[in-house]
Amino acid sequence: MSPQPLRVALIEEPASPPATALGYVDAADEDENENGATLQVARCLARAGHQVDVFTRRDDPDAPAVVDVRPGLRRLHMTAGPARCVTKQALLAHLPEFSRSMQRLFARSVRYDVVHANGLLSGLAALRLKEGFGMPLVMSLDVRRPPAQDAETFASERIDIERRLVAHADRLVAECAHDKAELMRLYRAPPRAIATVPRGVDTDELAPASRSEARRTLGLADDEFVVLQLGRLAPGKGIDNVIRAIAQLPSAARVRLLVVGGASRAPDERATPEIARLRRLAAQCGVASRITFVGRRRRAELAALYNACDVFVTTPWHQALGITALEAMACGTPVVGSAVGGIASSVVDGVTGYLVAPHDPDALAERLAHLRAHPELARALGRAGLRRVRSRFSLERVAEALIDIYEAVRWRAHEAHQAHDRHRLRLVGRAGGRAQEAHA
Template identity: 30%
Template sequence: MNPLNQTVKTSTFNASQGTAKKSTPISQRLGSRNRQPIALISIHGDPDVDIGREEAGGQNVYVRQVGEALAKLGWQVDMFTRKIHANQPTIVQHSPYCRTIRLSAGPLEYIPRDELFEYLPEFVTAFQNFQAKEGTNYPLVHTNYWLSAWVGLQLKKHHNVQLVHTYHSLGKVKYQAVSHRPSIADTRLAIEQQILEQSNTVIATSPQEEEVLRYLVSQNGHISVIPCGTNLENFHVISKPEARLKLGLDPQKPIILYVGRFDPRKGIETLVRACHQYQTTTNASFKLIIAGGSDPNKTDGQERQRIEDLVNELGLTEQTCFPGQLSHDILPLYYAAADVCVVPSHYEPFGLVAIEAMACGTPVIASNVGGLKFTVIPEETGLLVPPQDINGFADAINRILTDDVWTQKLRKQASVRVSENFSWVGVAIRLSDLYRRILAESIMDERLLPLSRSITASEITTIPVTNPTRKVS
């Protein structure tokens, strides 16, 4: 059975749920500026949530930062996500031309992403009802993650929008690293192939991700390499003594830092065991800070408890602290206070934490996987180690913490690399140029159909996989 032909729930938009504030039609809000509206869709990655919570990480940052930067370049940016609480505002205005819009699709509660697929038709219906209410159409849609890709493919099929996609995570890679494949796996893999073959272009955030897509997903379709970025106004070099003083940390003791979600694939266990080995081998004193949010009732809370149990088992309780979720106001201080930031992920398409840390002048030890091989330059901004290599991470930690002269050189080169290559402004400029080219090409395409028909509930079905005709550009 084709995994894309399974039955899914359908419904219509529930207008009675209302909004937190009345939405002004785009035509009135823009006035004479006549900005081009575009939609960024991130169904499970709300751009307006605190980073570090369950399923809130790099994707949320990417969508929010790209959206705000594109608005500054002249676009009207609407970022669509799924509403999960009744008390969440439906519309959050971040700037005059950038906002988050939460649509109702399924129950108003948190649902794990592997269980969201059946509610996607409701999201499509809510999206087009919102368009009708606003009196506008989005000629270009940029989707994020495979769930949003399905929505984008529906919109492209019925409205002929121009479609851009960023994966953020790839099923082919994920399922190679887990012992149990979820029931949605085949559907996800089919959609990830379809979005590459049928979108106008897929954004790979590193050359390494492009190679993986070609090797594991499809040789067909268009790929544009545009990296992620970081907010250089927020993440910048701060003196280590100043940062430690503000955080109340020991000014002398070496600090090893991890920042991110609690997820087995993030490799936190590898880091903890490497720190234990480093201590056993050198008898050195250090502080391990494992920063990230958690909910005891969800998977990341369970993983945090597992890591805390491991810390206790290895006798690292006194050396380790869990500060919890850190706001972006305080996070740069933690990066600056650390002697090294460790990113031990089993796989990362890009790895925002690495460039945030480097922007603050902190060397990075990262797994030699995915986009981390692009962001971290070995011997220049940090070190790369094979994933799950406890000995390798322990040796790398020892080297950075004991070679002061070399480490100071790493700190300077790390911040320079980020400032020259990974600003959100630079990322947005490249995306903006890409969008404009795609829209210009669509105007010249005589085969374009008029954007005149709405999708009815009966038409919202899964899209069958077809044999692509477009070849690699």
């Protein structure tokens, strides 16, 4: 624990349209939904004795200005544009008002020791606070470049903003080794300016449980080999890859693929067109009867899904945070994932699961068949994954790492202020000496 409690201003990335409206699983998408994770880490910081204020944009007209979440933790809603969810492009236009709302509050409140911004738009607001109040800035920045079809409408502005954030942040936080390498490659960020802190998992909320009970809850047969795919339903998520791999498993095998996600609780092809495309692919591959589209599920329902399956699969084409892989590991479930981004840092190949190339259904099918044939091995991989999450990826571990970063930037800011004061006093002294000489 820090020897002296910290006052932390944690700026949460303003929400664009809800994740569920875009086909995400509530609070479980590995690319977009940061808000739940931000609040979870803030709770850990507050439990450690620090005062944390989480700032976010008001997107609900009925939300109170201040919410006391728990002792030491408040959530503050800043007025910036209409009190509803808007697109990221629209959010960019409302950021000046968001920043002004925070500046007015900062001018009236106790000084914070550090400002920690999560995400691009939050960072832009935090820069103005750093400039106006001189507080050190810690910046968590995702600089992954999505495929062309997923690129944001303000992609060119994003690069300019990221360049400013990298140049002016007192400390950059990367979630995995790949993210650190991207910060260095794209923006020439010095390695010493970057700390690697992974996304944390709530190991109380997600933990091993009885597989039989989880299957009874979900209506699954005990003798099926269940594969789980959970997250956003989009072409780049590689669900095609999983369907093609399932098609290569023996036709006599009792295999069930659960595809969880979408814009509605019941799988709806109109609300989530990707479901229709994947169903056509499953029919072409002759495995439509083996695949169940579950629809969107609440966060409270995820533990049962992770515990019910024999293996969790996530094979996106491009860089991903890998949070769903960690969540599965927290439940003692082995993972087969793409060797990309955070997944490559989360899954230890041959120890907690397996890594495969993103576009290789043959390799994926081979790993699934091997785990199906060797259930003891699958359980051993799951136990190793559980140990890895608890030792390196728990929310408590993440909070400890962040506290170390906050202490370091606070100390450097204190030293810089003292050096500035000493320099100013020397200048005053010299000016006084010259005045005395002139008077003599």
